[in-house]
Amino acid sequence: MKSARILLLSILAISCAIVPARAAVPIRLPVPQVQSYRSASIVLAADATARLSGAQIFIRAGLDRQTSAQNGLAALVAQSILLTPVRPSNLGLRDAVAAQGGSVDFVIDGGFVRFYLEGIAGAFERALVPLFATALAHPNFEPVMLAQARAELDAKIADDQKIPLTVGLEMLNASFFTGSNAGLPPYGLPGTLAQQSGTDAARFYAANYRSGGAVVSAVGAFANGGSQSLRSIVDALAPGSSDPVRVRIPALRGSARRLVTHRDIAVPWVVAQFPAPPLTSPDFGAMLVLASFLERTTQDVAANPTITSARFAERAVGSFYNFDERPASVVLYINGGLGDPTRPLSTALSVMQIFANSKLAGDIGKMKTIAAGSYLEGASSLEDRAWLAGVFVSQGLTPDYAAHALQAIADVRAADLQRVARGYLANPTLAVVLPRDTNASQN
Amino acid sequence: MIRAGAGLTAMLCASLFLFESPADATVERTVLPFGSTLIAAPNPNVATATVELWFRAPSTGYGHPVAGLARYAALAVAASKGASGSTLSQSVKDLGGTFSISVYPDALAVAASVPATADAAVLRSMTAAYFTPQLTNDGLRAGLRDAVVAATQKSFDPQVTLRDAIFAAIFSEGPAHYPTLPENIVALSTLSAQDVRAFASRAFRSSNAVVSLAGNLSANPASAVRGGRVDGQPAAAPVESLLFGAPQSVRGSFGEDAIGLGWRGPPISDARACTAMDFLSDYLFRDETGVVARVAAARYPDAYFSGQYITLHDPGVMLVAIAGKNDVSISTAALESVVRAQTPLEPSVFAAARTAFIYHILADTESPADAADNFGWYAVEGDPAYAPSDDAGKYVQLAGSLDPQYVAQIAKRYLVTPTVVTLTASGK
Structure with a gap:
């Protein structure tokens, strides 16, 4: 002591x-614009110096929307969206975005699934956002697709188990969130993932991929102003909102x-x-x-x-x-x-x-x-x-x-x-x- | 055949139009009164700024080679208290910023990433510290202590260990033959303070410096530069290393089984060929997306795999590093992939790969720290206008001009017989 x-x-x-003692010098950055659209928020930070554009898409379909029996379902739905074939190439979304000069991935938080879509500024509005919006509106939960999504999530789970910080955090979160299932492991467990069917995925998607409370936050150079294309992402979601699953986890x-x-x-x-x-x-x-x-x-x-x-x-x-x-x-x-x-x-x-x-x-x-x-x-x-x-x-x-x-x-x-x-x-x-x-x- | 060619032309044009130089992006290049070159890429939309000094200098010093000398000297300067009573390193950390020193065989970089309003103060402190180096005994001691930590960390790092081993097997003499981080500090600890001062005074001259700035910058950053000297000396010429006559195979030991593959590539003066090598590296080896990287991750998830083309003054090096139980299988996959790369890719596959490559280049140079690094590196290697960070530069245009036949031709010319380093787990 x-x-x-x-x-x-x-x-x-x-x-x-x-x-x-230093007087704090304020850092003045351009303030992003916020619009409300179909109960969602669109945040747009135009940056004319950017060579890329990127958007974080927050949808209230995170861990707290799962029951404990659905452990991993939120990730399975998001992973399936990344693999959903999109026209005209019929490649899965992730590969189609890569071929057009971009990337897309997701993170599962306690309350949100959060996709990050990024790409070359000239292609972002014209090519990448339409690809993403298409897969978001019409995800493919067929057995073959779901099996591939499960396999990719199993690999992520295995990778996470090699990182002691992640292992420790998952243990802590399991008891930290006492009022919801936000502390379940982000990708579920191989055993619980195996039990989730295409019907389960479709039901979870239909219930939670809603525009209410969604946030689309974009930064970059937008030749066409950005708003219209970002709205198309919100349009890919059904109206309304969902509630977290209520649970009581003992502290x-x-x-x-x-x-x-x-x-x-x-x-x-x-x-x-x-x-x-x-x-x-x-x-x-x-x-x-x-x-x-x-x-x-x-x-x-x-x-x-x-x-x-x-x-x-x-x-x-x-x-x-x-x-x-x-x-x-x-x-x-x-x-x-x-x-x-x-x-x-x-x-x-x-x-x-x-x-x-x-x-x-x-x-x-x-x-x-x-x-x-x-x-x-x-x-x-x-x-x-x-x-x-x-x-x-x-x-x-x-x-x-x-x-x-x-x-x-x-x-x-x-x-x-x-x-x-x-x-x-x-x-x-x-x-x-x-x-x-x-x-x-x-x- | 004609139809395929027309389709390819259309695809090439389409991906070129994806990238347009941002309207507000400007890169300022100035030669300062004391001879430094200043490159500034301002971006008022971010909250941080990166301040870097780059010097052309042999990592082993100017006399009898001492592995790690350049890094030791740079660390000692950063850890020596100046007139303010604080060290450069500490003053950056006290701003909540990050401070780093990166050493390459032929150059070194000192970098600070700080809140936007602090760039001028940090540039003032950094140039004052390096352009007029004052080495204290405490600074030298701290530099030596950091060298011990770095040497220990390196002994666990397959990428650095294999890179050093490949370079030692490709280059017969000169700084590239030696590791930039020594395996121990025996040689460094025998150096006198005078030896280190002599190196610092010669290497860290203002006329030998590239000041690279990016991010949310003050209005006139050049006015913050301090400590420059008029010494009548030009910037150092690019530091050369001599090559062995032919690729060779070398064996050694490491904490786990590991294999390194290295191919000599084109010099930076052949910018289009360098860009083709970058494309090949991206298409074959890039983490998560490269053809070989994906195979390695899917089949051997416990193995370590990385690959990149390192653009150097002359020659560059394509480097592949593999570690873990399945190193031989992955190495075979990498060698087979470079043989396949000598046949032109199917046009639609090539077009998609090239668009992805351009995106990766832009993504890798997006943050202020990445952009400043990129400008500094290409300047010290001899072609500042070739920096991929520069919208008005030639890199993206060259990338857009690549075609399947040219890339295959470059693979056939350079990716033939590799230098191979095989390291065996120490206990075997």
């Missing part, structure tokens, strides 16, 4: 000494808050999950600051700081704030490549405890600057920009994701950090992923 206090004080002292308590599993990996991993305020909360800015502080502090504890920044795949320690999910969470992960991962975790938790309960005397300007920079780093690609604008609109906010977050960070005071740390970062649920040959006594 003493070392943690010294660490915290030294971090705050450094923040005061090196970086003079973990007491000693059950540590989940352990084994995989064929080289070093142990620890993944910690904390509840967090939603994007719409007044505490959003404070949590952005705390999440980046948590990552940096844990990195400092776990390893000597390096001169260069580690790329995401190389990071032994990291954290992220899932503000796009409801409920939101903060995740901290540590791999054991640098030694026992529980030690930096313990120190980080101690630092957070001190943070929550001690009076902060230092300047928090540096923490805020780092948090703002980290946030913007995640907003530099076309895909990220479309995603962020879409997330903000899906939660009832305006699409100016940069201005909103930077203002939220600028407004944070020391007292906010303490209050939010105290309210959210005290008692995480842990997932421990161990190498298979680890002695059971180490559990």
